[in-house]
Amino acid sequence: METRFDVAVIGGGVVGCAIARELTKYKLTVALLEKECDVALGTSGRNSGVSHAGFYVPTGTLKAKLNIEGHEMMPAFCKELGVPYLPVGKIVTAKEEDEREYLYKLKGIGEKNGCKKLRIIDEKEIKKLEPNIKGIEALHSPTTSILDPFLLTIALAENAHRNGACVRLNTLVQEIEQKKDGFRIVSNNGNYTSGIVINSAGLYSDKIAAMVGINDYKIFPCRGEYHILDKNKRNLINGAVYPVPPKELGGLGIHLTPTTDGNIMLGPSAEYLPEPDDYGNTSEVMDKLFMESFEFLPKISRKDIIKSFSGIRPKLIPSGSKAPADFVMEESRKVPGFINLIGIESPGLTGAPAIAKRVSAMVKEIRGGLAENGAFDPVEKSKIRFAELSHREKSELINKDPNYGLVICRCQTVTKKEVIDALNNPLSARSIYSVSKRCRATLGRCQGGFCTPKIIEIMEELYHTKTSDINYAGKGSELFTGKKEGVE
Amino acid sequence: MITKTVDVAIVGGGPAGLSAAISAKKNGAGNVLIIERGENLGGILNQCIHEGFGIETFGEALSGPEYMQRFIDQVEENKIPYLLNSMVLEITRERKLLVASREGLIEINAKAVVLCMGCRERTRGQICTPGTRPAGVYTAGAAQNFINLKGYRIGEKVVILGSGDIGLIMARRLTVEGAKVLAVVELMPYSSGLPRNMVQCLHDYDIPLYLSHTVTEIHGKKRVEAVTLAQVDERFKPIPGTEKKIDCDTLLLSVGLIPENELTRNAGIAVDEITGGAIIDERMQTSIPGIFACGNVLHVHDVVDYVSMEGDKAGKDAAEYSLGKAKMEGAIRVKPGPGVRYVLPQLLSGEEDVLLSMRVISPARNVKISLIDKGRAAKTIMKPRVNPAEMIQIKVKKGELAGCKEITVTLQNGK
Numbered sequence: 001m002e003t004r005f006d007v008a009v010i011g012g013g014v015v016g017c018a019i020a021r022e023l024t025k026y027k028l029t030v031a032l033l034e035k036e037c038d039v040a041l042g043t044s045g046r047n048s049g050v051s052h053a054g055f056y057v058p059t060g061t062l063k064a065k066l067n068i069e070g071h072e073m074m075p076a077f078c079k080e081l082g083v084p085y086l087p088v089g090k091i092v093t094a095k096e097e098d099e100r101e102y103l104y105k106l107k108g109i110g111e112k113n114g115c116k117k118l119r120i121i122d123e124k125e126i127k128k129l130e131p132n133i134k135g136i137e138a139l140h141s142p143t144t145s146i147l148d149p150f151l152l153t154i155a156l157a158e159n160a161h162r163n164g165a166c167v168r169l170n171t172l173v174q175e176i177e178q179k180k181d182g183f184r185i186v187s188n189n190g191n192y193t194s195g196i197v198i199n200s201a202g203l204y205s206d207k208i209a210a211m212v213g214i215n216d217y218k219i220f221p222c223r224g225e226y227h228i229l230d231k232n233k234r235n236l237i238n239g240a241v242y243p244v245p246p247k248e249l250g251g252l253g254i255h256l257t258p259t260t261d262g263n264i265m266l267g268p269s270a271e272y273l274p275e276p277d278d279y280g281n282t283s284e285v286m287d288k289l290f291m292e293s294f295e296f297l298p299k300i301s302r303k304d305i306i307k308s309f310s311g312i313r314p315k316l317i318p319s320g321s322k323a324p325a326d327f328v329m330e331e332s333r334k335v336p337g338f339i340n341l342i343g344i345e346s347p348g349l350t351g352a353p354a355i356a357k358r359v360s361a362m363v364k365e366i367r368g369g370l371a372e373n374g375a376f377d378p379v380e381k382s383k384i385r386f387a388e389l390s391h392r393e394k395s396e397l398i399n400k401d402p403n404y405g406l407v408i409c410r411c412q413t414v415t416k417k418e419v420i421d422a423l424n425n426p427l428s429a430r431s432i433y434s435v436s437k438r439c440r441a442t443l444g445r446c447q448g449g450f451c452t453p454k455i456i457e458i459m460e461e462l463y464h465t466k467t468s469d470i471n472y473a474g475k476g477s478e479l480f481t482g483k484k485e486g487v488e
Numbered sequence: 489m490i491t492k493t494v495d496v497a498i499v500g501g502g503p504a505g506l507s508a509a510i511s512a513k514k515n516g517a518g519n520v521l522i523i524e525r526g527e528n529l530g531g532i533l534n535q536c537i538h539e540g541f542g543i544e545t546f547g548e549a550l551s552g553p554e555y556m557q558r559f560i561d562q563v564e565e566n567k568i569p570y571l572l573n574s575m576v577l578e579i580t581r582e583r584k585l586l587v588a589s590r591e592g593l594i595e596i597n598a599k600a601v602v603l604c605m606g607c608r609e610r611t612r613g614q615i616c617t618p619g620t621r622p623a624g625v626y627t628a629g630a631a632q633n634f635i636n637l638k639g640y641r642i643g644e645k646v647v648i649l650g651s652g653d654i655g656l657i658m659a660r661r662l663t664v665e666g667a668k669v670l671a672v673v674e675l676m677p678y679s680s681g682l683p684r685n686m687v688q689c690l691h692d693y694d695i696p697l698y699l700s701h702t703v704t705e706i707h708g709k710k711r712v713e714a715v716t717l718a719q720v721d722e723r724f725k726p727i728p729g730t731e732k733k734i735d736c737d738t739l740l741l742s743v744g745l746i747p748e749n750e751l752t753r754n755a756g757i758a759v760d761e762i763t764g765g766a767i768i769d770e771r772m773q774t775s776i777p778g779i780f781a782c783g784n785v786l787h788v789h790d791v792v793d794y795v796s797m798e799g800d801k802a803g804k805d806a807a808e809y810s811l812g813k814a815k816m817e818g819a820i821r822v823k824p825g826p827g828v829r830y831v832l833p834q835l836l837s838g839e840e841d842v843l844l845s846m847r848v849i850s851p852a853r854n855v856k857i858s859l860i861d862k863g864r865a866a867k868t869i870m871k872p873r874v875n876p877a878e879m880i881q882i883k884v885k886k887g888e889l890a891g892c893k894e895i896t897v898t899l900q901n902g903k
Contacts, residue, residue, distance in 0.1 A: 228613070232753065277709065283618045283726075307613035309621065391586065394577075395489045395593035402590035407525065407575035411750075415588070447611040449630040453638065467640065472623035476710030479623055481737070484639035 005031040005166070007363060008185055008194035010173050010208055012039035014149060014352045015344055016200035017156035022356035023363060024163035026370040031192060032157065032165055033185070035172040037474030038429040040153035040437065043202050044349065046279070046311025047224075048257045048265060050240060051085070051145040052350045055110025055118065056252060061326045064113045066351035066358075071143070073353040078147055081155035082382030084260035090144035090240035091126065093135035093296070099244040103139040110141070117142050132236050132299055144240060148260045149349055150437040154425075155380045156352075161426050163376050169429060170474065173201075176211040178335060183212070196363055198339045203276035203314045205342045212335045217328065217342050221276035222313040224268025225285045227293075229304045230445050231262045236299050243296065252346075254292045261412075261440055264300075266293040268311065272319040281308045306445050316343035329355065331362055339363075383421070383438065387413035408458070409451040411444025419458055430459065433473035452479075490594045495519040495810040496803070497585055497598035499576050499751070502531020503792050504783020505604035506559040507799025508806065512602070513566045517807035521596065522563070522570035523587055529563065529570060530556035531606060532629065533792065535636045538657055540684070544793035555792065579603075579755040583778050599810035602802050603752060603766065603774070603781040607788055609654075610744040612706075617649075619706030622713070628654040628742040635661060643738025647715050648672045649703045651679040651686075653790070653877075655742025660689035662740075670734055673698045673717055675724055678851050680877050682790060702726060703739065712737050745788045755779070762830045763787040769835035770842045772802035773809070780806045787832055787845065790879050794845070801843075820892050825860065827852070827899025829876070838889040844882040848874045848899055856902040857882065861892040870902050 009020045012034030020032040036042070051074045054067035078085035094100050103120055110118045119140050126135045161167045168189060175186035182195040201208040206217040237256055245253035257265045269285045286308055294300060316325035328342035339362055341355070348355070364370045386394060386404055398405040403417035422438035423430055432448070435441060435455055442448030442455070456479075459465040467483040496512040498505045501524030512520045528534060533541065536552030543549055546558070563570065574589040583601050587594040609627040624643055626634075632654065634640040644667050648655045651674040659669045672690060677700045679686050690697055698717060704726045705716040714735045718726035747764040749757075758767045758775040765786035766774040773780050782802035783795040820836040822844070831846040846857075853873045857880070858865040867888050874880060889895065 232750070278620070280620045280705075281616075281618050283616070283704065286616050286618060302616070303614065305613060305616060306611070308616060386588075391489065391593060394588065398588065398590070398592050405588050405590040405592065406573055407577075407588055410525065410575065413575075413577065446608045447613055449609050449611065449627045452630065453633050456638075472710075474710070477623040478711065480634070480640040480642060481644055482641035484641070 002184070002191045002193050003031070003166070005029045005192060005194040007031070007196045007198060008033060008183070008192060009198045009200055011200035011202055011205070012036070012153070012157060012167070012169070013042055013044035013200065013202050014040065014153045014156065014349055015044075015341060015355050016198070017153050017160060018352040018356035019198055019200060019359045020165045020167070021156045021160035021163070022360045024160050024165050025373055025376045026360070027373050028363075028370065030160070030165040031194065032160060032167045033171045033173055033187065033192075034167070034169050037170055037431050037471070038427065038434045038437070039157045040150045041433070041473060043311055043314060043345070044153050045150050045437070046309060047149060047346065047349060048240075048255070048268070049146055049149045049259055050090075050257060050350070051147055052347045053090075053110065053115045053118070053141045053144045054113045054347070055106050055115050055139075055141065057113065057347060058324050059109060059112045061324070062329060063327055063347060063351070066327065066354045067347040068114045069354035070347070070351040074145065074147065074350065077353045078152065080378050080380070081152065081159060082380045083148055083152045083155050085145055085147045086260055087143060087145040088239035088258060089129075089140065089142040090242060091121070091129060091133070091135070091138040091140050092242045092244065093126065093133060093138040094244050095135055097136070100137050102244045103137060106139050115141065115143075129239070130237055130241060132297055133241055134296065146240065146258055146260055151383070154438060158426050159378070159380045163373070167427055169427060173208060173211070176208070178212055182337060196337045196339065196366060198341065198359060200341045200344075202344065203312055205314065205340065209340055209342065212332075212338055214332055214334060214338070214340065217316065217340070219276065219343070220315045220318045221273045222315045223271045223273050223278065223310050224313065225281050225289060225308065225310040226265050226267030227286070227289055227305045228307045228309070229264040229266065229300060230306050233264055233300060233304050234258060234262045236297055237264060241296060254289055256293055256297060261443070266290065273312065276312055276314070279310050279312065281310055307447060313345040314343060315345055329358065331366065337366060384418065385440075386415045386418060408454045409441035409444060411446050412440045414439050414441040414451070416458065419455055420462065423459065423462060430463065430465070431471050431473050432479070490592050491597070492521070492594060493597045494521045495598070496521070496600045496602065496806045497583075497596055498522045498602050498604055499579070499585070500524065500531065500604035500606060500785070501526070501529040501570055502604060502606050502783070503533060503556065503559070503795045504606070504785070504799040504802075505531070505602070506556070506563055507796040508602045508604055508782055508803035509568050510559065510562045510566060511800040511803030512807040513568055515804045515807035517600075517810050520568050522568060523574050523576055523585070524570060524572050525575045527573055529560050529572070535633050537636050538661070541792050544791065545796060559796070576751060579751050579779070581756055581776055599778065600806040601779045602806045603779065603785050604783050604799065605748045605751065605785040607745040607747045607784040609741070610746055612741055615741075615743050617703055617706060620708055622706065622708040622711050624708070624712035624738045625706065626738065626740055628658045628740050631658055631740055632661070635665060641665065641667070643667060645670055645736040646738040646740055647703070647734055647736045648740040648742060650674065650742035650744070651681050651697060652742040652744065653681045653685050655740065656681045656685040656689040658740055658742065659695050660693060663693045663695065669693075669695045670736055671696050671698055671717065673701045673703060675702045675720060676700070682877055704731065706739060707733075712739055715739055745784065747785045747788065749785060752781070752785070760830065760834065762824070763832065767835075768833045770833045770837060770840060771805040772798070772833070773805065778809055787830065790877060794879060794881070820889055821894045823894065823896050825896035825898035828897050831897045836889065836895070838892060839886060841886050842884050844884060844897070846880050846882065846897060848876055848880070851875045852899065854902040856900045858898050858900065859884070859889070860896045860898055861889070861894060866892055866895065874899070
C-alpha cells in the first residue's frame with residue numbers, strides 16, 4: 001500500500017517546514033519528507049540566524065520582495081511559534097575612508113526595497129551603540145533581528161505535525177515518477193503518491209528536479225565557515241556588526257552576530273565546493289575568520305572559541321559570476337503540479353514565512369481552490385528555559401516538577417525536565433542533535449563532555465534505547481560500537 | 489525557596505571539597521555543608537578506576553574510588569552533611585549561594601565558602617582542529633566515563649591527540665578493552681604526562697608516540713573515518729609534506745584542562761589569566777573575603793594527593809575565617825619570572841610558613857629556582873630536573889621573606 005497525499009514537500013529545511021505548516025491551514029493531506037534524522041540539518045541550521053531588513057538584495061527581485069515581506073511577518077511568526085526573536089539591530093561599519101560610499105549605496109537600495117528606519121551614523125554614535133567596535137561611519141538598521149533558526153524550523157515541523165501533516169524523517173527521495181494523477185515518490189523509507197510535489201530540497205533541489213526530467217538548474221554549493229564564542233563574551237557587542245564586504249568576494253563579509261542563546265558567531269567565509277556535503281572547517285579559513293573578526297573586536301581571543309562549524313549556500317551561480325541570481329519559485333511548465341524552489345540561499349530564512357504564503361497560493365491555484373481547516377492551531381508553546389528565569393520562577397518550577405531541580409548540562413544550566421521535554425518531541429527525533437537543538441544541552445563551553453553521558457542515561461531510562469540506536473545525528477553517526485553486559 | 493545558614497559551604501564534593509570539608513570540621517567550624525552536583529561524592533575520581541592515587545598521602549597506590557572512599561568515610565564519621573544532585577547556580581559577594589536541587593531552590597547563607605568545582609576538558613572547538621564534525625571525537629575524560637562507568641565501547645581503532653595523563657591512561661584502558669590504539673600524538677617535543685604513565689601506559693603496550701605532531705584534519709561524514717597527522721615546526725605550525733593519514737573510527741582528545749570558574753567570575757572574584765583560577769593569598773582566600781579556593785578549580789594539579797593537601801589547607805583557613813579568628817592581609821606580591829609559568833599563592837604575608845606551588849614552562853635539568861626581590865635572591869633551591877607536567881612545591885619558612893615587597897620566581901641554569 002502506498003500512502004497517498006495531496007501535497008508532498010521534499011526537504012525539512014525552514015522553507016519546506018514553513019510550507020508544510022502553511023498547507024495544514026487547509027483541508028489537505030500533506031507529507032514532509034526529510035532525508036536526515038531531524039529537520040534543520042542542512043542550510044537552515046547553518047547560518048547567521050538573522051532576520052534581514054532587506055538592503056543587500058537587488059531591487060525588484062523576488063529575493064527583495066520576499067525578504068521585506070518575510071522580515072515584516074517574522075516577529076509575529078516567531079511569537080506564534082514560541083521561537084526566540086530579538087530585535088538587536090545591526091550596523092554595517094566602514095573602517096576606511098573609501099568604504100563610506102558603500103554605506104550610502106546600501107541605504108539607497110534598502111530604501112528602494114522598502115526597508116524601514118535605515119540611517120547613517122557617525123563615529124560618535126557607533127561608539128554609543130557598540131562601544132567595542134572600531135568604525136568611522138556606519139549604516140544602522142534597527143529592525144534587523146536575530147532568531148533561533150533551529151527552533152524556528154523545529155517549531156514549524158512540529159506545528160505542521162500537530163495540525164495533521166505527516167512528517168517523515170530518515171526518508172531519502174530516490175525516484176519520482178510522473179503519473180496521470182500526480183507523482184509516485186520512491187524513497188528508502190516507503191513509497192508515496194502525491195497530487196502535488198514541492199521541491200524544497202535546498203542543496204539537492206537540482207537533483208530532485210532532475211528526477212522528473214527538469215534539467216534546467218544547477219546548484220553551486222558555496223561553503224561558509226563560522227566560529228562560536230563562549231557566552232562570557234556576549235556583552236562585547238549589542239547587535240550584529242557587519243563589515244563593508246571585500247569587493248572581490250560575494251557574500252556579506254565576515255561579521256559578528258549575537259545568537260538568541262547568548263553567544264557570538266564569527267563568519268561566514270565563502271568558498272565554492274565541488275559537492276554539497278562537505279561540512280568541514282579548514283585551518284586557513286578558521287584562522288582568517290578569527291583575524292578579521294579580531295580587527296573589528298580586539299577584545300576577543302582564540303581561547304574564546306568553543307566550536308567551529310560550516311554551512312553551505314545553494315547558489316544558482318558559479319564562482320566568479322557577476323550575474324545576480326534570483327530565487328526560483330514556480331510550478332514547472334514542463335511538469336504541471338511540480339513546484340520548484342531552487343537557489344533559496346540568503347535571505348531564505350527571513351523570507352520563509354512569505355515564501356510559504358506564496359507557495360500555498362500556487363497550490364490553491366493548481367487545485368482550483370482550498371477549503372480552510374477549521375481545526376488549525378497556529379500556536380507552539382515556547383520552550384521553558386530554566387536558566388533564564390527569575391529565582392521565584394525557578395523555585396516554582398522545581399516545586400511543580402522536581403526534574404527542574406536536576407541540572408544536566410552545567411555549562412548552559414539545562415535541567416532534566418528540559419531534556420525529557422526535548423526527547424518527547426512529537427517528531428520522535430531522538431538523536432543527540434535533536435535533544436541539543438531543542439533544549440541547548442551540549443552546546444556550551446564543554447561541548448557535551450559532561451552532559452552527553454547523562455542525556456544517554458535519560459534516553460535509556462525513558463525509552464530503553466538500544467546502544468546501536470544512540471547516535472549524534474542519525475544512522476551512521478553512532479556514538480558507540482558496543483556495550484559490555486552486566487554494567488549498570 | 490528553602491533557606492539555610494552554614495558556617496562553611498563547600499562547593500563541590502570531589503577530592504578538594506571532601507578534604508576541605510573534613511579539615512573545616514576538624515578546625516572548629518560547627519556547621520559545614522558539602523554541595524555536590526553529581527549523584528555521588530567523589531567527583532571525577534569515581535571514573536578513574538586505574539591505580540596510582542594516594543602514594544603521597546597513604547603510601548599506597550589506590551584506585552580513584554578507593555582513594556575517595558577514605559575521604560567519604562571521614563565525611564561520614566565526622567557527620568558532615570552533604571547535598572547530592574545539587575548544583576550551585578550563583579554565588580554572591582555576600583557569600584549567598586543559590587542551589588538547584590530536586591527538593592527545591594535553596595538559598596544558603598555561608599560565613600565562609602570554599603570553591604572546589606574542579607576543571608573541565610579542553611575540546612576540539614577550543615584547539616580549532618580542522619575537518620568535518622563526525623561522531624567519534626571524544627574528550628578523554630568523557631570517553632573514560634562511557635567506558636568505566638557505563639560499559640560502552642567508544643570505538644575500535646583509536647588515535648589519541650595529547651599525551652596528558654588522561655590520554656595516556658585511556659590509551660592503556662582502550663587497549664585492555666580490546667580496541668586498537670594506533671597512535672598517541674603530542675604537539676610538544678615532550679610528553680605532558682607523568683613519566684610513570686609514559687612507561688606503564690604506552691611503552692608497556694607498544695603504542696607509538698608521535699612527538700611534535702598534531703592532527704591537522706578529521707575525516708568522515710557521519711562517524712570518524714580517518715585523521716591526518718603532521719609534524720609541526722618550532723612555532724607549532726604543521727610542516728607541509730609530513731602529513732600521514734591514519735584510518736580510524738575514533739579520535740580521543742587529551743589536550744588540557746580548564747579550571748571551571750564561571751561561578752567564580754560571576755561572583756566578581758579576580759581570576760589569574762595564566763592558571764585560569766582565582767588569585768589567592770596564602771590563606772587560600774580569593775579577592776572576596778571569606779571565599780576560598782583549592783584543588784583543580786584553582787590550578788590544574790598533576791597528582792590528586794596535592795589536591796587533597798590544598799583542600800586541607802583551604803578548609804582550615806575557611807574554618808578560622810568563619811570563627812572570626814585574626815585574618816591576615818597579604819602584603820608581598822608573588823610573580824612568575826623567566827622560565828616559570830605560574831606561582832601560587834599570588835599574595836604572601838611573610839609572617840607564616842607557606843608552601844608555594846609552581847610550574848615551569850619547559851623541561852630542564854640542573855636548575856636553580858630563586859625567589860628574587862629587588863635583584864636579591866631571598867631563597868634559592870636546586871632541582872636536578874623539572875618538567876611542565878609536574879607541579880613543584882617550595883616550602884618557605886616564616887621570616888625568609890622578611891622585608892620583601894615583590895617576589896619574582898625565576899628559573900636559571902644551576903651550573
